[in-house]
Amino acid sequence: MTALRHVVCPHCHTINRLPEGRDFRAARCGKCRGRLFEGRPVDLDARHFRSFLEGHDVPVLVDLWAPWCPPCRALAPVIEELARRREPEIRVAKLDIDRAPDLAESLRVTAVPTLLLYHRGQEVARHSGLLSRAALEAWIASHLGDGERMRRAAGS
Numbered sequence: 362m363t364a365l366r367h368v369v370c371p372h373c374h375t376i377n378r379l380p381e382g383r384d385f386r387a388a389r390c391g392k393c394r395g396r397l398f399e400g401r402p403v404d405l406d407a408r409h410f411r412s413f414l415e416g417h418d419v420p421v422l423v424d425l426w427a428p429w430c431p432p433c434r435a436l437a438p439v440i441e442e443l444a445r446r447r448e449p450e451i452r453v454a455k456l457d458i459d460r461a462p463d464l465a466e467s468l469r470v471t472a473v474p475t476l477l478l479y480h481r482g483q484e485v486a487r488h489s490g491l492l493s494r495a496a497l498e499a500w501i502a503s504h505l506g507d508g509e510r511m512r513r514a515a516g517s
């Protein structure tokens with residue numbers, strides 16, 4: 362039996378099941394036919410935040426930001442570059458906390474930018490403040506590296 366990976370469509374929020382081992386970069390949603398990965402961060406809102414995290418079984422990195430925050434603007438190109446380079450093994454998303462203040466409070470996010478790293482709906486790490494691309498990659502690897510290797514070993 363072919364293993365399936367679960368990925369949430371950024372357009373219509375349907376969970377798609379994709380066969381493991383295929384190149385997902387060209388994959389389209391079975392419902393709306395939109396591209397599942399567009400090489401750029403997905404803009405989340407409060408309504409779809411939880412289902413988006415829980416619907417993926419690839420890790421999801423969320424950048425919580427605000428338009429009035431200069432370090433957030435400095436981090437934005439780093440996050441965009443990460444999406445270009447690391448999708449589809451990592452899903453990259455953004456949440457404007459001014460548009461989701463109640464959600465930011467329930468996540469106990471008190472500073473921006475804050476990066477939240479989720480795997481299978483669970484928060485595995487968080488970081489507040491600006492990071493270089495190299496530091497961001499190292500931070501992600503330190504929290505996912507072993508788990509991903511173990512998952513691949515168990516799944517194959």
Ligand SMILES: [Zn+2]
Pocket residue numbers: 370371372373374375390391392393394395
């Ligand atoms: Zn769709």
